[in-house]
Amino acid sequence: MIKPTAAIGPLILEPKIFGDSRGFFFESFSRERFEADTGENIEFVQDNHSRSAKGVLRGLHYQLPPHAQGKLVRCVRGAVFDVAVDIRQSSPTFGQWMGVELSEDNHKQFWIPPGFAHGFLTLTDTADFLYKTTAYYAHSHERGIVWSDPAIGIEWPDVGLPFQLSAKDQAARRLGNVPVADLFE
Numbered sequence: 001m002i003k004p005t006a007a008i009g010p011l012i013l014e015p016k017i018f019g020d021s022r023g024f025f026f027e028s029f030s031r032e033r034f035e036a037d038t039g040e041n042i043e044f045v046q047d048n049h050s051r052s053a054k055g056v057l058r059g060l061h062y063q064l065p066p067h068a069q070g071k072l073v074r075c076v077r078g079a080v081f082d083v084a085v086d087i088r089q090s091s092p093t094f095g096q097w098m099g100v101e102l103s104e105d106n107h108k109q110f111w112i113p114p115g116f117a118h119g120f121l122t123l124t125d126t127a128d129f130l131y132k133t134t135a136y137y138a139h140s141h142e143r144g145i146v147w148s149d150p151a152i153g154i155e156w157p158d159v160g161l162p163f164q165l166s167a168k169d170q171a172a173r174r175l176g177n178v179p180v181a182d183l184f185e
Contacts, residue, residue, distance in 0.1 A: 010084045010116060012100050013037060013072075013109040026107060028074070029132070038111060042070060044132040052080075052122040052129065057156070057163040059119015060085055060145040060172070064179060067138035068114035071131045078127030079103035080120040081157050085145065087175065088115040095175055097154050102129075117145050121156055121163065143179065144172035151175055 013034075015026040027033065035041055052058065060083070063069050073082060083099045101123070102108050112118050120129065147154065147165070152175055156163070 009086075009113040010098060011038060011111045013111060015107055015109070017107060028109075029072070034072070034111075040113075042134055044072070044134055046133045046136055048131050048133065050129045051077075052127050053164070054122050054125050055159050055161045055164050056122045057119065057147055057165055057169065059083065059169065060117035060147055061119065062087060062117040062143055062145075063135065063138055064141040064143060065114075067135045067141040070114045070134035071112045071118055072109055073102065073112065073118070073120075073129065073131040074107070074109040075102040075104060076128050076130055077104050078122065078124035079105075080122055080127050080129055082110050082120045083118070083154055084110070084112045085117040085119075085152055085154075085175070086115065087117050087145070087178075091115070095152055097152055099154065119147055121159065123157060123159055144169060145175050145178055146172040149174045 015028065018025045050058070075082075080102050081099055082102050083097055085097045086093045086095065088094060100108060100110055102110060102120075103124075114134065145152070147156070147163070147169065
């Protein structure tokens, strides 16, 4: 099942879970199903796995074209609050964000197309986060937007301790000061 989000493009995917007293089974990815749900013919080229402690905030990251990435993300251990921000300058939802809790219990996935910055906050003691990308990592094209940009106004959950950020994320700039202008058309 899919649930459209506030912006044009991102989708929350909820797989059909088959479970009983022994455990559960679900298809975590089916190209045919993904194409039917999104209406897009996407080729994923890289899978990533990160582990984070409670209070770790990663993002908001994106890559510039021609290395812009779409991401299909999910949390397989613990829980995260996952966020996408529309950075397509000509979009009617430019600068708007949407967030969803992804967890090992709800099995939700979040499709974030190219043209959106992405970040997440770890809500549990630890979280393992998986994401498939449509383009390879390209350091020279990587950019970031500060997680606390007041122009975006993300409502991050309170996890009871200060957020932990990488030096790169601490140095990120506001949306109005990063290259995004009509790059994602």
